[in-house]
Amino acid sequence: MAAMTTARPKSGPSEGRPSVVQTFLSRHGGMMPTFAAVAILILLFIGGEIFLRGDFIKPLTISNLLINYAYLLVLAVGMTFVILTGGIDLSVGSVMAFTGMLGAKLLADGLPVGIAVPAMLLGGAAIGLFIGILVQYFGVQPFIASLAGLFLGRGLAFIVSLNSIKVEDPAVLWLQSTRIKVGDWVITPTGIIALITVAIAAFVLHLTRFGRTIYAIGGSEQSARLMGLKVGRTKIAAYVISGTCAGLAGLLLTAYSNAGYPRNGIGTELDAIAAVVIGGTLLTGGRGYVLGSMIGVFVYGTIKTIINFMGAEQAWMQIIVGSLLLLFIVVQRAIVARAEGRR
Template sequence: MTTSAPAQVPRKTRAAKIPIRLDQRYLPVVGTFVVLALMLIVGGTRYENFLTPAVVSNLFINNAHLIVLAVGMTFVILTGGIDLSVGSVLALSTVITAALLQAGLPPAVVIPIAVAAGTVIGLAHGVMIHYFQVQPFVATLAGMFFARGLCFLIAPESIAIDNASFAELATWVQIFGEWRLTSSMLIALIVVGLAFVALHLTRFGRTVYAIGGGEQSALLMGLPVARTKVLAYVVSGTCAGLGGLLFAMYSRSGYSLTGVGMELDAIAAVVIGGTLLTGGTGFVLGSVLGVLVLGLIQTIITFEGTLSSWWTRIVIGVLLLIFVLVQRALTLRRT
C-alpha cells in the first residue's frame, strides 16, 4: 500500500508593505525646499522674466560670499556653538586684500594671507572655547570686536582695488547659453562640495555631529573631541576669510564697515536651512537653501519695486521664527 504525499495547498503570498516614512531630521530641510519652490512659483507667476537663467545665476553670484559664510557657520552650530565674528572677519579679509594689493603685492601672495587671517582668528576661538572653557558667545564676540578694530587700524577709509590681475580673476566668467558661472560662484560651489564630503564621508564630520549630540558621550566613545571642536572654528574662520575675498572680488574694494550684521544673516540662513541651534542635526546643503531663500526674498522685493528694502528683514524675521518653532516642535516630539 503506497501513500501519496499530501497535496501542498498553495499559500497566498502577500506583498510586503514597507512603510515609507521620512526621517524627522530631514523635515526642516524639506520645509526649506518647499518654501523656496513656492517663492519661485509665486515670483514666476507674478513678475515677468523672473524665472530666467539670468535671475537665477545672479541669485548665486550675489550671495556667493554668504554661501561660504553659512557653510562655515554650519560646522560651528552643529557642534552646539556659535560664531559671531564672521561678519567682522569678512571685513578684515577685504581690508587686508585691498591694502596689500594697493601696496603692490601680487594676488598670489595676498589671497593666502587674507584667507589665513580668518583661519588664525578661528583657531584662537577654538582654543579659547575648548581649552579655556570660554562660552562660544563671549569668545566669538571678543573676536568680532578685535577683527573690526583691526579693520579701522589698517584702513580708516575705503580702499579701491585696481590691480589688473585681481580684476581679471574677479571678472572671470563662463557662459552656458543664458547661464553664467563666475569665479566667485565657482569657488562657493567648490566649498559647498568639500564641506558636504567632510561632514558626511569623513570621521571628522561624524565627530562634529557626535559633539553636537552630546559632548560627554562623544568623549566616552573615545572620539577626538578637542581636535574636532577646534577645527570646527578653524573651518568657520577660514570660510569667513574666504568670504571676505569673494566680497572683495564682488565690490572691488576693501571697507572697514563691510559685513556689519552679516553674521546674523549667516546664522539665519543656517537655521532656516534646518540646522538645530542646539547642535547635532543639520545639513550643509540645507544651509545653501537657506541662503537662496534669503536672496530670493530680496529679489522679490526688488521686482516689486514699491516695497521698502526693510521688508526683507521683516520677512526674514518671520521665517526665522517659524523655523525655530518647527525645530522646537520636532525636538519635543523626538524626545
C-alpha cells in the same frame, strides 16, 4: 521602529513590520526642516513669478543668486560646521571685512596675489583659532568668545585703514568680472569657488571621521568624549574652518565690490546664521546639512531679489527673514519634540 528578535511580551501601538513611511521617518526624520526649506524656496519662486508676471523664473535670476551671494554662501558653510557642534560664530561678518581690508592693503602695497590671498585665509583662520581656543580651553561660551572675535576683527579692519581701499589687481577682479556662460546660465569664478566650498564641506561632513565627530559633538559632547572621539581638536577645527571661510568670503566680497571697506559685513554674521537655520540646521547642534545651508542662502537671496524687483522698502527684508526664522525654529522644535515622543 525596529523589533527585537527575542520574543518578549512587548506591547505597543506599532506592532509588526514597519511601513515604508515609518522606516523613512526613523532614518531621515532630521531632514524634514531642509525639505521645508526647499518647499519655501519653490513657493518663493512661484510667488515671484506671479508678482512679476512671468519675468522671474529664468536662468539669469537664479544665476544672479549665486553671483551676488557667493560670499554669504561661503560664510554659511563655515557657520554650519560651528552650529553643528552646538556653537555659534558671531565674528564672521567683521572677519570678512578685516580680511578684505588686509588683502586690499597688501595688493595696494604691491604684493602679489600669491601672498595676499593666503594672508587673507590665514588671517581668518587665526581669528577662528583664537575663538576656538577660548571656547575649548578657557571654557568661554561660544557666544561671548566669538563676540570678542567680532570686535577684534572689526578693530583690525579699521587699523588697516579707516577708508576703503580700491583693488586693481587683475587676478582678483577676474574672479567677479569673468562671466562663464552655459546657454542662458551665467556663473562667475566666485560662484564656482562657493560651489566648490559647499562640495568640499559636504564631503568632509558626511564622508570623513572628522565630519562625523562634528555631528557627534552636537548630539552629546560628553558622549563623544567618552566614546574616545577627539572632541577638543574637532571643536577648535570647526571655528578655524568658520574663520577660514570668513577669510575666503572676504576675498569674494572684495572681488565683488572692487575694494576693501572696513564697514563691510556689519550684521552679515546674522544673515549667515539665519541662512543656516532656515536651511534646517538645528541651533542646538547635531542635525543639519550643508546643502540645506545653501538652500537657506538661496531663500534669503530670493526674498531680497523679490523685494528689489518690487521696489519695496528694504525694511521688509528684515521682517520677512525674521518671520521665516521664527517659523523654522518652531518647526524644528516640533520635529525634535516628535522624535523624543516616539521613544
